[in-house]
Amino acid sequence: MEQKKQMQLSLQMVSGYGAEFNAWRMPGADPAAYTNIDSYVERAKLAEQGKFQMIFIADTPALTSSLSTKTPMFPMDPMLALMAVARETKHIGLVATLSTTFNYPYNLARQFKALDVISHGRVGWNAVTTSDPNVAANFGSKPVNRQERYEKAHEAIEIVQALWGSWQEDAWTLDVETGQFADMDKIQPVHLQGEYYATRGPLPIPPSEQGQPVIFQAGGGQEGLELAGRFASGVYANPYDIESAQEYRQTIRQSAAQFGRNPDDIKMFAGFMFSLGATEEEALMRRKQLMDFNPEEIPGRVSYLGSMINLPLSVHSIDIDQPLAPQLLQRAYASPMDPRSPKALQLLQQGLSVRDVLAHGVINYHPVVAGTPVQVADFLEEWFLAGACDGFSIVPDASFDGVADFVHLVIPILQERGIFHNEYEGNTLRENMAVPYQYGVQK
C-alpha cells in the first residue's frame, strides 16, 4: 500500500507568547514569558511530543513596535533560545532567522554550525535580508536598497556554506593511539572574496550529523524567489488563499529547477494561525476576549473591515454586536485587491455580527481558523491536498495553552487521516524534512 503524502509542521515561536500580542494578559499566561527561556523550552518539548518537524523563531534586531500594551514581535535572542531548546529536546528541528545584511558571514557560519553540531544535526537558518530601516539604524547604517541587500545575501550564504564545508567530512580523525587529532590536509581555507563580503577560513568546526544546517528563506519578491531557488530547502510564506499559495509554490519549485535542483527538495510552509475551542462559539469567545483587551483598536478594525468590502463602516453608525443591515450588506462587494475580502463578506452574509466576523481573524495577516480541532484539521487538509504547500508554519494565538491544545487535539486527527507522520523519520532535520544531505556550497 502506498504511503499517503504527508504534511510537515513548523511551530513558530514568537517572543514567548504567541501570535496575539496581547495574549500576555490571558489568565494562565506568564506575563513575563519574554525573558523566561522556559517559555521556549516547554513549548518546544510539547511540539516534539506532537512530532512537529521543527520550531521556528523569526527575528528582526530592533524594537519594531510599541510595547505600550503589546508584547515584542521578536525574542530577546533567537540563537540563545534555540541553544536552550537543543539541550532539552532530541528530535525537533531548530530554525532561526538571522540577517544576511547585519551579520558578518563568519559569525553566522560559526554560530549556526556550532549549534548544528551540538544538536546533532537539527538546525536550520532562515536567511533574510532585513529590510526594516529600524534595524539599519541600529547598525549605524542607512536603509540598504533591495538590490544591494540581495546581492549581499547571495554572497553571505555562499560564504557561510563554504565555511561550513571547510572542514572535510573525515578531517576529524581523533585517533588516541596515533595521536592524530585531525588531518590538517583536510581542513583548508576557502579564500572567498565577494563585492561586499570576504573570508579566508577555515571555520574550525567539524560536520554535524546532517553535514550542515538547512537553509530557509522567507519573502522578498523576485529577488527572494531567486535566493530561495538557489539555496533554500525550506521557504516560509504567507499566502492568504489556496490559489495564491499554489501559484507561489509552483514559482518556488520552478526557481529551484532553474538552479538545476530537484523541485521536491524545496518545501514551502504556509503561515497559519488558529484559536481552538470545544465549539466554534467557544473559539470565537476566546478571540473576542483577546480583542477586548484593546477596545481602543476596535474602531480602526471596523473601518478596515469596511474598506475590504467597500462599505464606510464606523462604530458610530452601526452596532457591531449585530449583523449588518440587509440594505447595507446589499451594496457590499469584496475588494479585488485583498484576498481576505471574500471570506469577510461571506461571513457577514451568513448573518454573523461584525464583532464575530472580526473575531474570525479576517483582517489578520495569516489565514486564521477559529474553531474546533476538526475545523482546524479540515483547513490544513484542504490546503495540503490541494498542493498549496508542503506544510505549515503554525502560530497559536496564545502559546501558553495553544501549543498543548494543538498537539493534543489537532495532531491526532491529522495522524488518523494519514496526512501527518506518527514518528520522526530520522534523527536530523534534513531527514525529517526529506531534503538531501548537503555539505559545502549548494550545487
Next chain:
Amino acid sequence: MEQKKQMQLSLQMVSGYGAEFNAWRMPGADPAAYTNIDSYVERAKLAEQGKFQMIFIADTPALTSSLSTKTPMFPMDPMLALMAVARETKHIGLVATLSTTFNYPYNLARQFKALDVISHGRVGWNAVTTSDPNVAANFGSKPVNRQERYEKAHEAIEIVQALWGSWQEDAWTLDVETGQFADMDKIQPVHLQGEYYATRGPLPIPPSEQGQPVIFQAGGGQEGLELAGRFASGVYANPYDIESAQEYRQTIRQSAAQFGRNPDDIKMFAGFMFSLGATEEEALMRRKQLMDFNPEEIPGRVSYLGSMINLPLSVHSIDIDQPLAPQLLQRAYASPMDPRSPKALQLLQQGLSVRDVLAHGVINYHPVVAGTPVQVADFLEEWFLAGACDGFSIVPDASFDGVADFVHLVIPILQERGIFHNEYEGNTLRENMAVPYQYGVQK
C-alpha cells in the same frame, strides 16, 4: 573579628580539554569534548560546587593553531556554551570573550544582555580587540592597527553600555490589570554616532538582576590599560612573578582612579596553571606523561630552556633524564629578560633532571605549580597575600579530572585558611565580585 580579605577564582574553560592541548589523549578524557557541550556544563557545575566566582571562556574566531596532534585553543562558540551552562547552574558567573573589532555593537549588546537576563544577572563580557591577523582575514579585513582597534573598542563598549541602559530600570511595568506592558517613555533611543560605530537603539531588553553584564578586559599594553581603567570591573592578566603582578595591579588601579573610579572596583585575575598529585613526584609524572605524547617537541623545549639560562642545551649533547653536569651549570645564569628564568635555574641547581625541570612548567606561558594540593594552595596564598592580584584565572592541565581535583582538594584548604569564601555572597556576578551595580554607560 574582622573578616580576612578573600581571593576570587575564575575557572578558565578552554575548548573542553584544559590548558594542555594534548590532554585529549589521557585515559579518562573525552577525546571529542570539543563538540560535547557536556564538557562545559559538567565542569561548570563542579566549579559552582567549589564556589568559583565565575567560569571564563576566551575566544578568537579563527583556526589559530594546527590541530594535527593538539586540540583547538578556543571553543566552537563561547555564547552557546555559556547559554547551556546558564540553564544548569544557579550561582556561578558566566564570562566570555567577544571581539570589539569583529562584531557589531548592537549584536554584542543583544547577546550578552539577553544571556544576562536569562541567567538572572551572572554574565560578564571580556572585551578584546583581537589582534590576530587570521581573524581579520576571516572577516575579509586587513590586519587592523592597534590604535584603530582600541579606538573602536572604546566606541563599541560605550555603545554597548548605552544600549544596555536604553530600557530604563522600571520601564517594564507588566501590569496585567491596566494592560500596560511597558512604559514607552522609559524606552528611548540612544543615538550614538562614533567614528567607526553608530547605533540608534533602543535595545528591547529589560535590566537583569545586576543591571547589565560586567565588563572584563585582558592585555593590550598602554591602550589596554586605559580601556580597563575606563570600563573594566575585572582584568585577566598573565604575570609570571609576584613583583610584576603587583606592579601591573597597581597600574590598573591607577588607571581606574584616573577615570574617577574607586580602584577597589577593578579586580585583577592572574592566570595560573596546575597539575595535582598526591605527591610532587606524582604531579610531575602526570606532566611527563603529557610531554611524552609529543616527543617531537622535546628537543625544542630543551634548547628553549637553555636559552633561558644562557647555555646551548641540546638533546644530542646531554641526557635529559639526568641533572646538568656541575661544570656546565656553573656557567649558567638566568636571562634578565625572562621572569621565568630564575625558577628554571633554581630547580636545575637543586639537582632536578632537565626533563623534571621542564615538567615543572618553567617554560609555560602561565605560572605552573606541579605538586600537592597544599603546594598549590601555598602558591595561591603567597601571591594573594602579597597583593599580586585579587584572584586567579585558573586553568587545569586537563579538565576532565583537574577541575574536580581542584574543587575537592585545593578549595577546602583555601577555605580553611580563610582566604576563599565558603558561600556565594549574593545572586549576581556583581555581588559575588564585590563590584558596584552598573546601568548604562560607565561613569
